[in-house]
Amino acid sequence: MARQYKFRRNRLFIPLWFLWSVLLFLSSSLYAEILSLPHAKLDGHFIQGGLVIGKTSPGNQVFFNNKAVRVSPEGIFLIGFHRDEPLQFSLKITSPEHTERLDTSLNIKKRQYKIQRINGLPPSKVSPVNPELRARIKKEQQLARQARTRDDERSDFMAPFIWPTIGPISGVYGSQRILNGKPKWPHYGVDIAAPTGTEVRAPAGGVVTLAHPDMFYSGGTLIVDHGHGLSSAFLHLSKLRVKTGDKVKQGDVIAEVGATGRATGAHLDWRMNLFNRRIDPQLLVPPMAEVLASTPEHSRTQNTQDK
Numbered sequence: 010m011a012r013q014y015k016f017r018r019n020r021l022f023i024p025l026w027f028l029w030s031v032l033l034f035l036s037s038s039l040y041a042e043i044l045s046l047p048h049a050k051l052d053g054h055f056i057q058g059g060l061v062i063g064k065t066s067p068g069n070q071v072f073f074n075n076k077a078v079r080v081s082p083e084g085i086f087l088i089g090f091h092r093d094e095p096l097q098f099s100l101k102i103t104s105p106e107h108t109e110r111l112d113t114s115l116n117i118k119k120r121q122y123k124i125q126r127i128n129g130l131p132p133s134k135v136s137p138v139n140p141e142l143r144a145r146i147k148k149e150q151q152l153a154r155q156a157r158t159r160d161d162e163r164s165d166f167m168a169p170f171i172w173p174t175i176g177p178i179s180g181v182y183g184s185q186r187i188l189n190g191k192p193k194w195p196h197y198g199v200d201i202a203a204p205t206g207t208e209v210r211a212p213a214g215g216v217v218t219l220a221h222p223d224m225f226y227s228g229g230t231l232i233v234d235h236g237h238g239l240s241s242a243f244l245h246l247s248k249l250r251v252k253t254g255d256k257v258k259q260g261d262v263i264a265e266v267g268a269t270g271r272a273t274g275a276h277l278d279w280r281m282n283l284f285n286r287r288i289d290p291q292l293l294v295p296p297m298a299e300v301l302a303s304t305p306e307h308s309r310t311q312n313t314q315d316k
């Protein structure tokens with residue numbers, strides 16, 4: 010009896026200070042920051058996996074790590090940070106007459122990722138050895154890579170993003186599995202658990218650059234380009250409702266959730282890229298807990314049939 014009492018008291022006691030430290034950590038890392046520099050204003054997440062929207066005077070040129078980035082006629086540009094991006098980057102801005110110039114280095118925060126080690130698996134489960142299968146996987150990876158090279162002037166990313174599907178988060182960006190001591194590809198998406206057939210909506214407007222019904226790893230796969238090289242990918246879909254080249258608006262139904270490809274259950278895996286840099290989609294949308302709390306159960310799992 011006494012032991013049980015002590016256990017219960019601890020359970021109530023620990024969360025008070027623990028929650029505070031969690032909240033402090035979250036507020037320091039997950040909320041967007043605004044940085045005002047000479048010739049530019051930057052707004053976004055200065056953290057690995059983060060995306061930053063910049064604004065400079067129209068006509069200026071912007072260089073991120075010495076590479077020119079697209080600047081819209083309004084002076085909008087994007088920079089983003091990979092999962093393991095170095096913690097310092099350079100930003101250069103020049104005016105058309107080269108009279109004004111910004112040349113600075115800035116820092117991003119390091120992130121901690123979940124690591125899961127699994128040992129004792131049969132080697133064939135860790136890496137596929139079948140040459141035909143390997144060729145298929147390679148070809149599919151090239152298709153996805155190709156779809157992400159698009160660099161359009163559209164700036165659909167300016168509208169605040171919405172969740173493509175609503176449901177409990179079952180996987181997060183950056184986590185890594187180490188199978189038999191071999192590090193596998195990190196998980197770059199956010200997983201949303203939802204039943205097969207649940208509608209997937211465009212989180213922002215864009216153009217469909219890939220609509221593949223059955224890829225080996227990702228099953229039914231869609232890629233939507235939001236402009237300036239920023240794209241969303243949706244994996245394991247049971248049904249695609251759009252095709253390559255289609256233009257979509259934010260909130261349009263583009264697909265249905267499934268468990269196709271190598272998935273253990275029905276969920277939506279939503280990934281974002283800025284060209285080849287993997288961006289964490291979860292940083293661009295409101296916390297799922299808040300969305301779940303304000304969305305009635307019946308409107309989450311609508312399984313509408315084709316009109």
Ligand SMILES: [Zn+2]
Pocket residue numbers: 180196198199200277278
């Ligand atoms: Zn996933």
